[in-house]
Amino acid sequence: MIIGWRADHQDLAEVAAKFLAENSSSGRVRAVVESDAGVDRELDAAMAGLGWFGIEIPAEFGGAGASFAELAVLLEVMGAHLASSGFLSSAVLCAGAVLVSGTDGQRRRWLPGLASGKTSGAIAVPRSCTSGGARVTAVPRSGGWRLSGTAPFVLNAPDADLFIVDADAPYGRFVLLIPAGSPGITITRRPAADGTRCLSEVGFTGVAIADDNILASGAAASSLLDTMVNRAAVALAADSAGLAARVLEMTTSYIGQREQFGRPIGSFQAVKHRAADMLVETEAVRGLTGHAAESVRCDPVAAGLAASMAKEYACATGVAVAGAGIQLHGGIGYTWEHDLHLYLKRAALNEALFGDGRWHRQRAAHALLER
């Protein structure tokens, strides 16, 4: 990469890269993929030991008190190493939602466990994201509510201690925080082509909901859902930027060595120029994503546009760069033994999760044209 890390992120990024090179090696990732687990529990335990799960959570709840910008650094490095982790669901989205909207009681109850990694959170793709969004309804029942419906795509469900899901309510929407043991919850694993992430369908059948399960309702719920989508968008953008950078490294190394017609194929302009385009796009989306992370951290007004732009561009670039990487590797790049297909599949899932490219472009266009 031409442009390095921000000076205050340099150490974090280097430590993370060193740790993941060991703890999320190709062999480890492949073992997870073959197991269909969708998550590397050993990796998560090790990450929890380093305090990563609490990086954004304030010290009073047992976290490190850093910010979303530092989360984004970790996510970029995790993308580069195909980390198969509950981090996105638990640390970025569930902890983020409790942090942003939780009552004092909810924060005290959930954040310390989420920070230490002892508690694991599952997040449902919200209904507003159209593709794969939750279809869940809350109806009033004896002083509380009963929840029924299906969330067809939930991250990290089998290991979860809590679920965060949005639901239609008699007046507006709810964002709900539901303990995993609640009666009426069924989890069905849905192994994805990308074996580095854990997707499930979660059914809710008459699950009892009380006030302390409500994270936000009405206008506050819409606002929280927006925030969650922004956080997910930037997280996935960072992951895709990281995996693009890694694929570019692999490809540069390969085409510099592989010889055909008596010379390294990287000396041919047709190949060299394609690699140059991979670099240009990767640098562009790394910067855009870092900027969007800053917006999410401190500029709620600008965050929606910044996050949607980063999501659509970085995730599309992840797919394009991974695809170009396979193409430039030729036949060997298309084999199961080579890691490139793992990158392409993860990039493709990143593109589709929490609002696909088209959805985020329409969201960005709305912010640009009708603001």
Next chain:
Amino acid sequence: MNETGLAQLRGEIREWCVTNVPANWREEQTTAGHDEFVAFQQDWLARLRSAGWAVPHWPAEWGGGYSLAEQAVIFEELARADAPRLALHFVSLHHAAATLLHAGTGEQRAAHLKAILDGEVWCQGFSEPGAGSDLAALSTRAVRDGDHFVVNGQKIWSSLAMYADWCLLLARTDPRAPKRKGISYFILDMTSPGIEVRPIRQASGDEHFCEIFLTDVRIPEGNLIGEENAGWQIAQSTLNSERGATMVELAERLGVGFDWLLELARSVSADAVARDEIARLGARLRALKILVRESLDENVRAEQRGPLASVIKLYYSELLQRMTGFGTTLSGLPGQLRARRPASSGWESGEWLLDYIGSWEWTIPGGTSEIQRTIIGERALGLPREPRQP
């Protein structure tokens, strides 16, 4: 300067622009002839200079001394106020000044830097009919004759050379040396006998590129920049070093062009397909601005500054082309009617078809997009070079 200082500077420029950016300059410059264009440009330079904002990128002793962050603010505000561009002085304020500051003698700087602020116009004499992308193959000869050099040859694609007082000239002084080691860099007085300038009409219909024919033109040896035969290295390093400030301005101008594109999209009630492209363009414009900012920052290793300049030039020019092409599409059939672009405007004047045609003035000169990709591949990624012919 801290955030408060920058905000204060921003406020000052904004206020200054309100009273100093000439009203209706677009209308007037759309019908302007050559003389009106030159007079307008000289007047605008004088105004900017008296306010202290003509050359923020120069060292303080010559009238600049603004930090990169301050330069960015100045160029941003000028772009946002839709101020005219200093098109006539682009080479003098950027390339000529950077070259003299980097490699000029004290005498050369004294002779020209203040004069440039007074409105001296410069052009570049680099490309030749036989030396475009392969610039180092140039064959214009400069032969020493006592304390002079005698120059013969032909230059091409020299922007606005018909108005130029001076020319930054590359010529071969040692034909036996390897091609990059036999080139010298000269300051050429455009009033010298033996110079003929012929404008070339371009695809856009404008005439601002020129051919320069040089027949037995005499240049005093005091007008040699740097050492004899070291011209190639000087030209390369100044081209890289001056790109930073110009790209801040160009990226900000493109941002203003994007605002017009948004207006156009609203006026034609853009459909979902068009809105999709608008979002893509918006994301890429923002990415460009961030790349430009990052290139001015210190988290770029010194040896990567050159390749990064190539990344930004490539990215800017292709985004300009894509954006103006999309503006043309959105303009529909009415956008196909003949129009004129205002002189003194940026590369995005709002006449989308002409701007689109004009965008090739960015993807070809200054190293084509293909040359930039080769530079990026070899110098940023370290890929092996194409085998060279002996």
